[in-house]
Amino acid sequence: MSRFEAVRSVSTPPEWAVSQRRLFDVSTEAVEDFVEHYFDEDGDPLWPPEDYVGLDGSDDIIEGFYNWPLVYAMGGDDRLLEYATEKYEAAIDVLSETETPYGHPMYVDEFDQCRDWFHLGEGNLYTYNMGLADPGDDTVVERAERFASLYFGDSETGNYDAEKRLVRGPQNGSMGPDFCDFEKYEHHGYGADYRWYRHSLPWRDIEEFDEAADLHDPANEERLFEVLNERCSTGDIPLNLNVTSLMTNAYLHTGDEEYREWVFDYIEAWRERTAENGGIIPDNVSRDGEIGGVAGQWYGGYYGWSWGGWHYIGIGPTVAAENAVLLDGDREYLDFPRSQLDILMENGIEVSSDAVHDTLHIPHKYGDPGNYHYNASGVLREDDGEVKYEDGWYEFQTHKDDPYAIHLWYMSQSEADRERVRSLRDWGKQDWRRVDPRAKTKHADGQEYAWLAYLDGDFEDYPERIMDASHAQVQERRALMREEGFAPEDPDEDYLRDRNPVCEKGLLQLTMGAPQPVYYGGLVMAQVRHFDVGEGRPGLPEGVAALVEDVTPDGIELTLVNVGGRDREMIVQAGAYGEHEFGTVRDDDGREVEVDGSELEVSIPSGTRLSLSAEMERFVNDPSYEQPAALE
Structure with a gap:
C-alpha cells in the first residue's frame, strides 16, 4: 500500500477543521441527552401507544436515528453506533407488536408489512448506513x-414477477403487495385528504369531484377510496425502482451475482417501458405488463405524473441509475433519469427573475387538460409571470431543491451535466454563495448548490459556513428539547425525527466529497472514505479532520489536518465501497506516487496537515462493504 506522511506543522488549525471535529463531539453529547429523555424506561420509543392500530409511521421512527451509523462511519464516537443499534432493535420489537387493520402487525419478519417505496426508502436508510458502519x-x-x-x-410474498420484470404493487413489503387497501386508511392514519388534496387530484373524469377542495371533504371518503383502489392499488410504478438499493446493499455485503442481476433486469424493464411510451416514463404498469393498464392512461398512477409529479417520479430512475453505475461502471445508465429531466427542460419556459437573469420553469406534472387549479384551455397562459398549462404539462416551477440534476453530475462528472445544473438555477432564490442555516429539507438540506459554488471556486469560506449551519441545527434541536422539558407533550410518529440532533450533510460533503444521498432510498456515493488504523474501525481517527477541496473528472484535492493531541495512522479509500482507483497522487511537498490501487496509508502526527492531489479513475472496481485488510 502506498504511504504518505504529513510533515507540515500547523500552529493554528483552520477554522473548518476545529469546527468539524467539534461537531462530531457535540453530536454525540446531544444524542446522549436524546436517548435518555425520548425513550421510555425500557428504552422503547414513546410512539406508537399500546392501543394504536394503523398503517403509517414506522419509517418516521427509524428516521429518528437513521443517520447515527453514518456519522459514526465518518469518524463519530462509538456510542453513536451503539445507541443506533439499540434503538433499532427496540423499534423493531415495538413495530412488530403494533397492529394494522389487516390483522397482522406493522413489521412482519422485521420488515414493513406493505408500504410504498417513498416510505420504505426512508426507513431503509438505516439499513444501508449500517453497511458502512x-x-x-x-x-x-x-x-x-x-x-x-x-x-x-x-419469494412467497409475491412482490416480484420475474418473468415480466415488475413489482406487482405500488405498496409492497414482507406481506406482499395484496394488502394495499386504501379504505383501510380511513380512521387508521389518514382521512380523505391523504396526499391527494395537497398534490391535486390525479384524475379529471370522476364526476363526484368538481374541484380539488372536494377531496378535503370527509363525505367524499368512500368514493375517493374506491377510485384509489381501482387505479392505484396494483401494478408497478417508478418509485419501486428504489428496490434496487435493497439489492445493491445485499450485493455490497455478499458479492452474490443474483442481487446484481436483479438490478440490471429491473432497470432495463423500466427503460423499455419508457421507450415504448415515447421516451416518457409511465407512472403505472398493470400486472400483465400493460402501460397505463391501472390508471387508464400512462399518467395518473400512485405518486405519479398527475400526483406529486417530478419530485416523486425522479426518485426511482435516479436511485436505480446510481446503483447500476456503481455495480457496472457504465455511465450510460444515467441516460435514463437524464432523459426525463431533459424532456421537462425542453418543455420549460424562461421567466424573468431579476433585471439580469431569467429562470427556467419546468413542468412538474402531466395530466388531462384543465387539471384543477389550472387553465382548462390547454394553451400556454401566463398569469402574473406564472406559466399554468401547456400540452398536458402543468405546474411550471423552478427545479426547487430536488437533487436529481446534482446527482447526475456527481455520477458522470461531465461538463454537460454540470451545465445542466447551472441552467436550472433559480435566480430568484438565495445566493449560491450563502448558507442558510434554516434550510432543512430532508432530500437536499438546501445546501447542495452552495457546495457546488465552493467546488467551482466561487464560495471560498463554504467549509466554515456549512459547519456553522450544522452546529446551529444541533443547537436548535437541543433548544427545542430544553424548552419542552425533555418530554414531548403528545408524541406522534414524527417526534423522534423532528428532534434528531445529528446533522450529517455537511460532514458528507467535506470529509467524503459526497452529496446527501437521495433521501427516499439512495445509497451514499462518495469520492473517498477514511479508516482509523489504530482503532481498527471506519471513520477519521479522533482529532483528524478532512476536507475534499475539489472534485473534477480527473480526481480530487484532499486536505487532512490533525487538530488532536496524538499521532494517528489512517487509510484513505477511493470511493465509499472501494469502487474507484487512485492513479498518480502528489503531496504538498512535491512527492509523487503511482498508486494504482484503491487505498492510501497516511501517517499524520499531532499538529500537522497533509494535502493530496489524487488522480482517480471512477467506478472501475467491484464495490464492497469489505474494509481494508490493514484494519484487521
Whole structure:
C-alpha cells in the first residue's frame, strides 16, 4: 500500500477543521441527552401507544436515528453506533407488536408489512448506513440478504414477477403487495385528504369531484377510496425502482451475482417501458405488463405524473441509475433519469427573475387538460409571470431543491451535466454563495448548490459556513428539547425525527466529497472514505479532520489536518465501497506516487496537515462493504 506522511506543522488549525471535529463531539453529547429523555424506561420509543392500530409511521421512527451509523462511519464516537443499534432493535420489537387493520402487525419478519417505496426508502436508510458502519456484524448482513430476498421472483410474498420484470404493487413489503387497501386508511392514519388534496387530484373524469377542495371533504371518503383502489392499488410504478438499493446493499455485503442481476433486469424493464411510451416514463404498469393498464392512461398512477409529479417520479430512475453505475461502471445508465429531466427542460419556459437573469420553469406534472387549479384551455397562459398549462404539462416551477440534476453530475462528472445544473438555477432564490442555516429539507438540506459554488471556486469560506449551519441545527434541536422539558407533550410518529440532533450533510460533503444521498432510498456515493488504523474501525481517527477541496473528472484535492493531541495512522479509500482507483497522487511537498490501487496509508502526527492531489479513475472496481485488510 502506498504511504504518505504529513510533515507540515500547523500552529493554528483552520477554522473548518476545529469546527468539524467539534461537531462530531457535540453530536454525540446531544444524542446522549436524546436517548435518555425520548425513550421510555425500557428504552422503547414513546410512539406508537399500546392501543394504536394503523398503517403509517414506522419509517418516521427509524428516521429518528437513521443517520447515527453514518456519522459514526465518518469518524463519530462509538456510542453513536451503539445507541443506533439499540434503538433499532427496540423499534423493531415495538413495530412488530403494533397492529394494522389487516390483522397482522406493522413489521412482519422485521420488515414493513406493505408500504410504498417513498416510505420504505426512508426507513431503509438505516439499513444501508449500517453497511458502512458495521459490515462485520452478522445480524446486519443477515438482514440485508433477507430483506432483499423478499423481492425475488420465488419469494412467497409475491412482490416480484420475474418473468415480466415488475413489482406487482405500488405498496409492497414482507406481506406482499395484496394488502394495499386504501379504505383501510380511513380512521387508521389518514382521512380523505391523504396526499391527494395537497398534490391535486390525479384524475379529471370522476364526476363526484368538481374541484380539488372536494377531496378535503370527509363525505367524499368512500368514493375517493374506491377510485384509489381501482387505479392505484396494483401494478408497478417508478418509485419501486428504489428496490434496487435493497439489492445493491445485499450485493455490497455478499458479492452474490443474483442481487446484481436483479438490478440490471429491473432497470432495463423500466427503460423499455419508457421507450415504448415515447421516451416518457409511465407512472403505472398493470400486472400483465400493460402501460397505463391501472390508471387508464400512462399518467395518473400512485405518486405519479398527475400526483406529486417530478419530485416523486425522479426518485426511482435516479436511485436505480446510481446503483447500476456503481455495480457496472457504465455511465450510460444515467441516460435514463437524464432523459426525463431533459424532456421537462425542453418543455420549460424562461421567466424573468431579476433585471439580469431569467429562470427556467419546468413542468412538474402531466395530466388531462384543465387539471384543477389550472387553465382548462390547454394553451400556454401566463398569469402574473406564472406559466399554468401547456400540452398536458402543468405546474411550471423552478427545479426547487430536488437533487436529481446534482446527482447526475456527481455520477458522470461531465461538463454537460454540470451545465445542466447551472441552467436550472433559480435566480430568484438565495445566493449560491450563502448558507442558510434554516434550510432543512430532508432530500437536499438546501445546501447542495452552495457546495457546488465552493467546488467551482466561487464560495471560498463554504467549509466554515456549512459547519456553522450544522452546529446551529444541533443547537436548535437541543433548544427545542430544553424548552419542552425533555418530554414531548403528545408524541406522534414524527417526534423522534423532528428532534434528531445529528446533522450529517455537511460532514458528507467535506470529509467524503459526497452529496446527501437521495433521501427516499439512495445509497451514499462518495469520492473517498477514511479508516482509523489504530482503532481498527471506519471513520477519521479522533482529532483528524478532512476536507475534499475539489472534485473534477480527473480526481480530487484532499486536505487532512490533525487538530488532536496524538499521532494517528489512517487509510484513505477511493470511493465509499472501494469502487474507484487512485492513479498518480502528489503531496504538498512535491512527492509523487503511482498508486494504482484503491487505498492510501497516511501517517499524520499531532499538529500537522497533509494535502493530496489524487488522480482517480471512477467506478472501475467491484464495490464492497469489505474494509481494508490493514484494519484487521
